[in-house]
Amino acid sequence: MTLVEVKGVSKRFGGLTAVSDVDLAVNVGEVHCLIGPNGAGKSTLFKLIVGLYPPTQGSILFDTVDITAERPYARVQRGMSIKMQAPSVFKELPVRQNIQIALQERLSGEERLAEEDRLLTLLNLAADSDKLAGALSHGQQQWLEIGMALALKPQLLLLDEPTAGMSPEETFRTGELIKSFNAEGMTVLVVEHDMAFVRQVAQRVTVLHLGKIFARGDLESILQDEKVAEIYLGKTHAH
Amino acid sequence: MFKLLEGPQTLGRGKKFWLCFVAVLAGALSYPLFADSYGVGNFAYFLIWIFMALGLCLMWGYGGMLSFGQTLFFGIAGYGYGVLAINMGGGTATIAALALSVVLAMIAAGILGYFMIWGGINGIFFGIVTLSATLVLAFFLGQTAGPEWHIGPARLNGFNGMKGMDPLTVGDFYVEGSALYYVMVALIVIVYLALRMLVNSGIGNVIVATRENPQRAEMLGYDVRKYQLLTFVIGSGLAGLSGALYTSWGQFITPSSIGLPAAAMPIVWVAFSGRSDLTATLVGSFLLLFGFQTITVYSQQAALVLMGALLLATVMLAPQGFVLGIGKLAAGWWGGRGPSDAGASLTETARLQSKES
Numbered sequence: 001m002t003l004v005e006v007k008g009v010s011k012r013f014g015g016l017t018a019v020s021d022v023d024l025a026v027n028v029g030e031v032h033c034l035i036g037p038n039g040a041g042k043s044t045l046f047k048l049i050v051g052l053y054p055p056t057q058g059s060i061l062f063d064t065v066d067i068t069a070e071r072p073y074a075r076v077q078r079g080m081s082i083k084m085q086a087p088s089v090f091k092e093l094p095v096r097q098n099i100q101i102a103l104q105e106r107l108s109g110e111e112r113l114a115e116e117d118r119l120l121t122l123l124n125l126a127a128d129s130d131k132l133a134g135a136l137s138h139g140q141q142q143w144l145e146i147g148m149a150l151a152l153k154p155q156l157l158l159l160d161e162p163t164a165g166m167s168p169e170e171t172f173r174t175g176e177l178i179k180s181f182n183a184e185g186m187t188v189l190v191v192e193h194d195m196a197f198v199r200q201v202a203q204r205v206t207v208l209h210l211g212k213i214f215a216r217g218d219l220e221s222i223l224q225d226e227k228v229a230e231i232y233l234g235k236t237h238a239h
Numbered sequence: 240m241f242k243l244l245e246g247p248q249t250l251g252r253g254k255k256f257w258l259c260f261v262a263v264l265a266g267a268l269s270y271p272l273f274a275d276s277y278g279v280g281n282f283a284y285f286l287i288w289i290f291m292a293l294g295l296c297l298m299w300g301y302g303g304m305l306s307f308g309q310t311l312f313f314g315i316a317g318y319g320y321g322v323l324a325i326n327m328g329g330g331t332a333t334i335a336a337l338a339l340s341v342v343l344a345m346i347a348a349g350i351l352g353y354f355m356i357w358g359g360i361n362g363i364f365f366g367i368v369t370l371s372a373t374l375v376l377a378f379f380l381g382q383t384a385g386p387e388w389h390i391g392p393a394r395l396n397g398f399n400g401m402k403g404m405d406p407l408t409v410g411d412f413y414v415e416g417s418a419l420y421y422v423m424v425a426l427i428v429i430v431y432l433a434l435r436m437l438v439n440s441g442i443g444n445v446i447v448a449t450r451e452n453p454q455r456a457e458m459l460g461y462d463v464r465k466y467q468l469l470t471f472v473i474g475s476g477l478a479g480l481s482g483a484l485y486t487s488w489g490q491f492i493t494p495s496s497i498g499l500p501a502a503a504m505p506i507v508w509v510a511f512s513g514r515s516d517l518t519a520t521l522v523g524s525f526l527l528l529f530g531f532q533t534i535t536v537y538s539q540q541a542a543l544v545l546m547g548a549l550l551l552a553t554v555m556l557a558p559q560g561f562v563l564g565i566g567k568l569a570a571g572w573w574g575g576r577g578p579s580d581a582g583a584s585l586t587e588t589a590r591l592q593s594k595e596s
Binding site: 050052071072073074076077081082084088089090091092093094097100101102104105145148152 | 247441444445447448451452454455456457458459460461462463
């Protein structure tokens with residue numbers, strides 16, 4: 001069953017076509033990675049899905065409902081949750097309050113407090129919960145944002161380069177976290193450059209190149225596709 | 240619910256703070272017992288403006304929207320009170336005139352705010368548009384000197400201003416002097432406590448989140464435009480309350496109370512006081528109004544120059560506000576916590592609130 005369906009979507013900025021006639025289906029319960037070289041249109045496609053950009057043409061369906069014209073908050077209310085490429089947290093507010101703002105519509109009272117504690121512990125931020133979010137390291141801000149996205153308990157978790165700026169250990173741990181959420185039934189769409197991370201989490205992969213779908217399939221078939229290796233992975237990485 | 244009186248968004252918490260609050264309130268309530276009627280009238284006059292300052296604090300400090308339009312809504316409600324009080328025949332109807340004029344200002348804020356916020360106007364442009372609207376109203380009212388400019392028996396009178404309306408009246412009793420002073424004190428206590436509860440509530444969380452990062456707030460499922468509009472309407476409505484009370488107090492209002500010098504004053508009060516805290520704004524605005532009025536007796540020009548100098552000093556030396564800075568120091572000395580320690584208080588407040596709910 002398809003949770004998100006992108007149908008014939010294009011996005012043009014003046015004379016530049018960033019995304020061209022893209023079809024993409026993300027199935028319920030999978031971890032789907034969107035990869036490609038710089039400038040391939042990954043982040044643009046991501047922003048089209050979350051509603052930050054309106055498409056020039058095409059449509060986007062979520063759970064069979066056409067959401068093309070909906071604003072981002074309405075998409076979130078349907079069950080999407082997003083972590084942006086650059087850390088996007090409330091820097092002048094304490095870490096706990098960041099999580100609280102994400103949780104307060106779903107939980108209240110003791111339940112909310114318990115969930116705040118659980119998420120802060122899960123994200124290794126319990127000791128820093130009273131710090132201002134802006135005082136956290138880059139990697140910690142990434143985790144905080146992932147925590148805020150998770151707090152919504154979404155059907156679909158969208159992660160744009162979630163491990164940017166993280167150490168290899170932090171990256172691995174993030175991958176394990178994503179796998180554990182997926183095991184609980186959460187669908188995940190990840191835009192990522194780090195192939196080790198993609199290998200760790202991906203069940204299906206879509207390769208974008210010059211704004212178009214270049215290849216798609218399971219992880220093994222993509223890794224063994226020589227054309228993909230040529231445009232992006234480099235042959236030494238592919239094997 | 241009362242636990243919301245304390246929280247990460249407001250300076251001051253714990254027994255010491257509330258004892259100070261009660262002491263100041265007791266002092267304010269006993270002031271007319273030992274002051275002369277001139278002093279009480281002056282204090283009532285200072286208190287009139289506090290609502291406008293608190294409204295701007297909510298919009299600018301908490302919501303991140305610098306509105307230059309406080310005197311726009313002050314004027315709408317001030318003239319609205321005059322027109323309604325005259326047309327409704329005065330007397331006890333002035334109470335209804337007061338309430339309706341504030342509602343009128345809030346409706347106007349809702350309309351202007353809708354077009355600005357849904358139109359994507361933010362940052363400095365928010366200030367420019369609200370200032371433009373303010374100046375348009377001031378110029379318009381200045382050109383209403385002719386007899387054709389009237390609403391019922393209420394003449395607008397151009398630059399000479401509107402007069403002839405009754406003050407707030409209950410039966411045959413004019414709410415003036417000490418009575419007006421006590422009404423002001425009661426209203427300020429209600430508004431101040433209500434705003435503390437608002438900013439420490441879930442809605443307040445979203446308001447400050449929108450100030451910090453509107454895109455992230457929207458990505459958490461909040462339609463930030465609605466929260467911005469709510470903030471703008473409440474903040475502007477408080478300016479309206481100031482306007483209606485001002486007209487009632489002096490039984491006149493002129494376009495000069497809306498124009499550019501008047502529109503700049505709330506910005507100076509709130510910037511000097513500390514825009515991100517209600518208590519700092521309340522205390523700082525009162526002190527500035529007191530100082531301004533005292534100096535104005537000798538030289539109005541000198542008072543205006545001093546206001547400008549204070550604004551410059553604030554920008555250069557204490558961008559977060561002088562009174563707020565002093566308040567944080569005091570909180571530190573007394574072992575209390577301020578917004579800088581918001582995280583620690585948040586944890587504690589969250590636990591207290593969860594126990595109560």
